[in-house]
Amino acid sequence: MPSENQEPKDRKTLDDRAKMTDLERLRHSAAHVMANAIVKLWPDAQFASGPAVENGFYYDVELAHRITPEDFPAIEAEMKAIVKANQPFERLIVTREQALADAQRGRLAALGDRSAPSKFKIGNLEDIPEGEPISYFKNGDFVDLCAGPHVMRTGNIGAFKLTTVASAYYKGDEKNPQLQRIYGTAFKNRTQLDEYFKMLEEAKKRDHRKIGAEMGLFFIDPEYTGPGMPLWLPKGTMIVEELEKLAKETEFAAGYVRVRTPHLAKEKMYKTSGHLPYYAESMFPAMELRERGEKRSAGVPPAVSGVAPETSSHFSAAAEVSGVTPDATRGTRVFPETESGAKYSKRNLPHFERPWAKYMVTFSTIQRQPLTPQARDLVLKSLLFMHEQRRYELYAACVMPDHVHLLFEPQIKEQGTEGKPVFWPLPEILHSLKSFTAHEINNAQQTKGNPVWEKESFDRILRSDADMEVKFHYICRNPWDSGVAKQDENYPWLWTPDAPRRDAEEGTRDARAPQSIRESATSEDSGVERYYLKAMNCPHHHRIFAAEPRSYRDLPLRLAEYGTCYRYEQSGELFGLMRVRSLNMNDAHIYCTEEQFADEFRAVNDMYLKYFKIFGLEKYQMRFSTHAAEGLGKKYVNEPELWKKTEDMVRKVLIESGINYVEVANEAAFYGPKIDVQVWSAIGREFTIATNQVDFAVPAKFGLTYRDKDNSNKTPLCIHRAPLGTHERFIGFLIEHYAGNFPLWLAPDQVRVITLNDDEALINYAKPIVAELRANMVRVDSDFSATPFKAKISNAEQLRVHTMLVIGGRDMEAGAVSVRLHHGGPQGAKPKAEVVADILASIKERRA
Amino acid sequence: MSPTILALSACRFRLCYSCIDGFAPLGTHERFIGFLIEHYAGNFPLWLAPDQVRVLPVTEAQMDYARGIVNELRGQQVRAEREFSNDKLMGRIQRAEEARVHHILVVGQKEQDANAVAVRIHGKGQQGVKPRAEVVFEILTAVRERRA
Numbered sequence: 001m002p003s004e005n006q007e008p009k010d011r012k013t014l015d016d017r018a019k020m021t022d023l024e025r026l027r028h029s030a031a032h033v034m035a036n037a038i039v040k041l042w043p044d045a046q047f048a049s050g051p052a053v054e055n056g057f058y059y060d061v062e063l064a065h066r067i068t069p070e071d072f073p074a075i076e077a078e079m080k081a082i083v084k085a086n087q088p089f090e091r092l093i094v095t096r097e098q099a100l101a102d103a104q105r106g107r108l109a110a111l112g113d114r115s116a117p118s119k120f121k122i123g124n125l126e127d128i129p130e131g132e133p134i135s136y137f138k139n140g141d142f143v144d145l146c147a148g149p150h151v152m153r154t155g156n157i158g159a160f161k162l163t164t165v166a167s168a169y170y171k172g173d174e175k176n177p178q179l180q181r182i183y184g185t186a187f188k189n190r191t192q193l194d195e196y197f198k199m200l201e202e203a204k205k206r207d208h209r210k211i212g213a214e215m216g217l218f219f220i221d222p223e224y225t226g227p228g229m230p231l232w233l234p235k236g237t238m239i240v241e242e243l244e245k246l247a248k249e250t251e252f253a254a255g256y257v258r259v260r261t262p263h264l265a266k267e268k269m270y271k272t273s274g275h276l277p278y279y280a281e282s283m284f285p286a287m288e289l290r291e292r293g294e295k296r297s298a299g300v301p302p303a304v305s306g307v308a309p310e311t312s313s314h315f316s317a318a319a320e321v322s323g324v325t326p327d328a329t330r331g332t333r334v335f336p337e338t339e340s341g342a343k344y345s346k347r348n349l350p351h352f353e354r355p356w357a358k359y360m361v362t363f364s365t366i367q368r369q370p371l372t373p374q375a376r377d378l379v380l381k382s383l384l385f386m387h388e389q390r391r392y393e394l395y396a397a398c399v400m401p402d403h404v405h406l407l408f409e410p411q412i413k414e415q416g417t418e419g420k421p422v423f424w425p426l427p428e429i430l431h432s433l434k435s436f437t438a439h440e441i442n443n444a445q446q447t448k449g450n451p452v453w454e455k456e457s458f459d460r461i462l463r464s465d466a467d468m469e470v471k472f473h474y475i476c477r478n479p480w481d482s483g484v485a486k487q488d489e490n491y492p493w494l495w496t497p498d499a500p501r502r503d504a505e506e507g508t509r510d511a512r513a514p515q516s517i518r519e520s521a522t523s524e525d526s527g528v529e530r531y532y533l534k535a536m537n538c539p540h541h542h543r544i545f546a547a548e549p550r551s552y553r554d555l556p557l558r559l560a561e562y563g564t565c566y567r568y569e570q571s572g573e574l575f576g577l578m579r580v581r582s583l584n585m586n587d588a589h590i591y592c593t594e595e596q597f598a599d600e601f602r603a604v605n606d607m608y609l610k611y612f613k614i615f616g617l618e619k620y621q622m623r624f625s626t627h628a629a630e631g632l633g634k635k636y637v638n639e640p641e642l643w644k645k646t647e648d649m650v651r652k653v654l655i656e657s658g659i660n661y662v663e664v665a666n667e668a669a670f671y672g673p674k675i676d677v678q679v680w681s682a683i684g685r686e687f688t689i690a691t692n693q694v695d696f697a698v699p700a701k702f703g704l705t706y707r708d709k710d711n712s713n714k715t716p717l718c719i720h721r722a723p724l725g726t727h728e729r730f731i732g733f734l735i736e737h738y739a740g741n742f743p744l745w746l747a748p749d750q751v752r753v754i755t756l757n758d759d760e761a762l763i764n765y766a767k768p769i770v771a772e773l774r775a776n777m778v779r780v781d782s783d784f785s786a787t788p789f790k791a792k793i794s795n796a797e798q799l800r801v802h803t804m805l806v807i808g809g810r811d812m813e814a815g816a817v818s819v820r821l822h823h824g825g826p827q828g829a830k831p832k833a834e835v836v837a838d839i840l841a842s843i844k845e846r847r848a
Numbered sequence: 849m850s851p852t853i854l855a856l857s858a859c860r861f862r863l864c865y866s867c868i869d870g871f872a873p874l875g876t877h878e879r880f881i882g883f884l885i886e887h888y889a890g891n892f893p894l895w896l897a898p899d900q901v902r903v904l905p906v907t908e909a910q911m912d913y914a915r916g917i918v919n920e921l922r923g924q925q926v927r928a929e930r931e932f933s934n935d936k937l938m939g940r941i942q943r944a945e946e947a948r949v950h951h952i953l954v955v956g957q958k959e960q961d962a963n964a965v966a967v968r969i970h971g972k973g974q975q976g977v978k979p980r981a982e983v984v985f986e987i988l989t990a991v992r993e994r995r996a
Contacts, residue, residue, distance in 0.1 A: 249925070252922070252925060253922070253923075260877075
C-alpha cells in the first residue's frame with residue numbers, strides 16, 4: 001500500500017532497468033499515460049519522476065489544482081482514450097544540450113512547448129551521469145525524458161486504475177518543493193486487476209494490526225516502550241509459545257542443540273563479525289560504559305572516615321584455631337542466615353551481601369598482566385591497612401602475580417537507625433582496595449591512570465566453618481599448587497593471622513593512606529567500554545563454537561536459539577509487526593564440514609517444507625541468490641572454488657527436492673550464497689519470511705576451527721537459517737493468513753465449555769471436562785453463567801474461541817457434549833471421551 | 849555429599865534459609881542454575897540433566913537395537929544418544945560417567961535377545977538388567993514427574 005513516507009528509491013541504473021519485469025514495464029508505461037492525461041487536463045502540470053513500484057506506479061506532479069480522488073474518473077477517461085489509440089512508445093536518443101533546450105521550452109513531460117520550463121526535468125538531467133545515453137520516450141504528442149523500458153504500445157496496458165494521492169518532496173528532499181504523488185496500478189488484463197483489488201479488500205479486513213487489537217495479541221506503546229517494539233500480550237504470547245514449541249520439537253528431532261545468549265555484546269564482537277562498521281546504521285547506537293571496579297553509591301561517606309582504629313586483639317583469638325573459627329560471641333557452626341540486613345548491590349553482576357558474613361573474594365589484574373614484586377608489596381600492604389583500620393577482619397590474603405585472594409569479614413561501620421549496625425559494604429571495600437592500589441602502583445611506576453585490575457571481582461559468602469576451612473587452605477596452598485613458588489621456598493605475599501606481620505608493622509605510609517584512598521576513588525574511571533544491543537545472533541553463536549575445542553566428531557554442530565535482536569529501523573519504516581525494532585528470531589547456525597554441507601542443507605529445506613505443510617502454505621518460492629565472478633574480492637569474498645562448490649550443492653538440493661525456486665545471479669551476500677523464502681498468504685499476498693545463508697567467511701574471521709581426522713585445523717562452513725523468521729513478522733503473516741481464525745493448536749482460546757444455563761447438575765457435569773482438558777495443557781475456560789444461551793455463544797464466537805463445547809440436559813443424559821466450531825458452526829453431539837480425545841489429537845498433530 | 853548438601857537436597861530447593869544462604873532471590877536463570885550446579889554438584893536429576901540417556905551397544909551387532917531405543921526415547925523428547933566406537937566398553941562407560949550422563953544403557957547380545965537393557969545410573973553404578981519397555985517407561989515417568 002502506498003504511504004506518505006514512501007521515498008523514491010535512488011535513481012535506477014541501466015542495469016536495474018534491464019532487469020525490470022514485464023509487469024513493471026507495463027506499469028511504468030501506465031505512469032506515462034497518466035502524465036499524458038493529466039497534462040491534457042491541466043496543461044501547466046510539471047512532472048518530476050514516475051517509476052513503477054511494488055503493486056503499481058506513481059508520478060510526482062506539481063500543480064496548482066489539488067488532485068483528489070474525485071478527479072480520478074476524468075483522468076482515467078483520458079487515459080482510456082490514449083490506451084485505445086494504441087500509440088507506439090518511441091525511443092529517441094538526444095544530446096544533453098538538446099534535452100536541456102527542450103526542457104527550457106517546457107517541452108518535456110508535455111504535449112508541446114510551454115511558457116514555463118520543465119524545471120524538474122532539468123534537475124533530473126543533472127542526475128544522468130556523463131557518458132550515459134539520454135533518451136526520450138514519445139507516445140502521440142507526449143514526450144518525456146525517460147530511460148525506459150516500456151511496452152511496445154499504449155494498447156498493451158491491459159487494465160489500470162488510479163488509487164490514491166499522497167505528497168512527496170522532489171527527489172525525497174524536504175528542502176525541495178512538495179509535490180502531489182498520484183498512485184495507480186496496472187495489470188495485463190481486467191481479471192488480474194479485479195483480483196488485485198479483491199485481495200486488497202480482503203487484506204484490509206485481515207490487517208494484522210486490526211485483528212491483533214481485536215484479539216488482544218500485541219500492543220505497541222511508542223510513548224513508553226518505544227516505537228517498533230511490540231509488547232506481546234498474554235494471548236499473543238500463547239501463539240509465540242506454540243510456535244517456539246513447534247520449533248523446539250522440530251529442531252530436537254533434527255538434532256539441534258539449544259543455546260542462550262545475552263542481548264548485549266562488546267564492540268569487539270561486531271567489529272570481528274564485520275557488522276561494525278558495515279551494518280552500523282541498522283544497529284542501535286552504542287552504550288558507553290565507564291566501567292568502575294565498584295560503583296560507590298551516592299551518599300556513602302568517604303571510606304575510613306569515623307572508624308576508630310582498634311588494636312588487633314581479634315588476631316590472637318582467631319589465630320589460636322588457625323585463624324578460621326569465627327569469634328566466640330558469634331560462634332555458630334553455620335554462619336548466620338540472611339535477614340533483613342541482606343541487600344543487593346548492583347555492579348556488573350549482582351552480588352549478595354549480609355551482615356556478619358565472611359567472604360572469599362578474588363580479583364584479577366587487567367588481562368592477567370603480572371604484578372611486579374614491588375607492586376605485590378604495595379597490594380599486600382594496602383590489604384593489611386584496611387584490616388588495621390577495622391574495615392574488615394582479614395583471615396587470609398594472597399597476592400599472586402596476576403590475581404588476589406582474600407578471606408575476610410566486613411566489620412561494623414556505624415550504628416544505624418533502630419540500633420542496627422551498619423557494616424562496611426563489600427563494594428565499598430573492594431572499590432577502595434582496587435582504586436587505592438591501582439593509584440599506588442601507577443605512582444610507583446610513574447604512570448597515570450593505567451588500569452591495574454579487571455573490573456569485576458568474584459565474591460562468595462562462606463556458608464560454614466567447613467567451607468571456610470576449605471577456602472583458607474586453598475589460599476594458603478595457592479602459590480605452591482599453581483607453581484608460582486617452588487616447594488621449598490617461601491612466598492612473601494601470602495598472609496595469614498599467624499604469619500609474621502612485618503608488612504603491616506612497617507607502616508610508614510599508613511598515615512597517608514586514608515587520604516589517598518579518597519583521592520584515588522576515580523582512578524580507574526578512564527576506561528570506556530562500548531556495548532551494542534545485538535542485531536543478530538550469529539556472532540554470539542560463533543563465540544559458543546569457540547568456547548570449547550572442537551573436533552570433526554562434534555560436527556555438524558547445530559546451535560539453535562530463539563534469540564531476541566534489536567535493529568534500528570527508521571521510524572518512518574516501522575509498520576505493525578512487519579517492520580519492528582525488536583525481534584525474536586527462530587535462529588540457528590549449523591557448523592559443518594564441506595562433505596556434510598549438502599545433507600545439512602537438504603535437511604534445512606525439508607524443515608521448511610514441513611512447516612509449509614503445517615501452516616497450509618501452498619504457494620512458496622525460494623529465491624536463490626548467487627555470486628558473479630567479476631565481483632570476487634570486492635562484492636564477494638574471494639573464494640571462487642567454495643562459491644562454485646556450495647552453489648552447485650545448493651542448486652542440486654533445490655532441484656532434487658522439487659522446490660519451486662528461481663536463481664538470481666549477482667545478488668548473493670558478501671560471505672556466501674543465500675536463499676530468500678517467499679510465501680503467499682491465503683489471500684495471495686506475498687511475504688518474505690525467512691532467509692537461509694551459507695557463510696564461508698565469518699567463521700574464519702572469528703578464528704573458528706575444528707580438529708580434523710588428519711589432526712589439521714580446519715574452518716567449518718556455517719549455514720544460517722531461520723525457517724519461521726521472526727515471531728513478529730511470522731505472526732503478523734499468520735494473522736492475515738488465518739484472518740485471526742487460528743487452527744486449534746495455535747488459537748489463544750482453544751476451548752470454552754458452555755452450559756445451556758446455570759443449572760447445578762449441568763455445571764457438575766461440565767466441570768470435570770474443563771479439568772481434564774486443563775490437565776492436558778489445553779487452554780480451556782468455561783461459561784456456566786445464567787446469561788442467555790445465545791449471548792454466551794455469540795460472546796465465544798466474537799472472541800474467536802476455536803471449539804465450543806455446549807452442554808444441555810440431553811447431552812448430560814447421554815454422556816455427550818455438543819461441539820460447535822468457530823467458523824464451522826454446530827457439529828452435533830458426540831460422546832464426551834471422543835471429543836476430548838479428538839481435541840488432544842488435533843493439538844498434538846497440529847491439524848490445520 | 850557434604851552434610852550441607854544433603855540438607856539442601858532434603859528441602860528440594862524450596863527457598864528455605866539454608867538454601868538461599870549466600871544466594872538469596874533465586875529468580876534468575878543465572879543465579880538459580882548457579883545454585884543448582886552447586887546444589888547437585890553437577891549431578892542433576894534425570895529431568896534436568898543435559899545428557900539424560902546414552903545407549904552403548906557392546907558390539908556392532910547391537911547397533912540397530914541401540915538405535916531403536918534411542919529413537920524411541922528421542923521421539924518422546926528425551927535427550928538420548930548412542931555411542932559406538934572402537935574404544936573398549938569400559939572406556940566408553942567411563943567417558944559417559946565423566947560426562948555425567950544420567951542413565952547409561954548398555955546393550956550386548958544377551959540384552960538384545962531378551963529385549964532388555966543393562967542400566968547404569970551416574971554415581972549409583974549398575975542397576976541390573978531390566979526389560980526394555982520397563983526402562984523406557986521408568987525414564988519417561990521420572991522425567992515427567994521431575995523425580996529427584
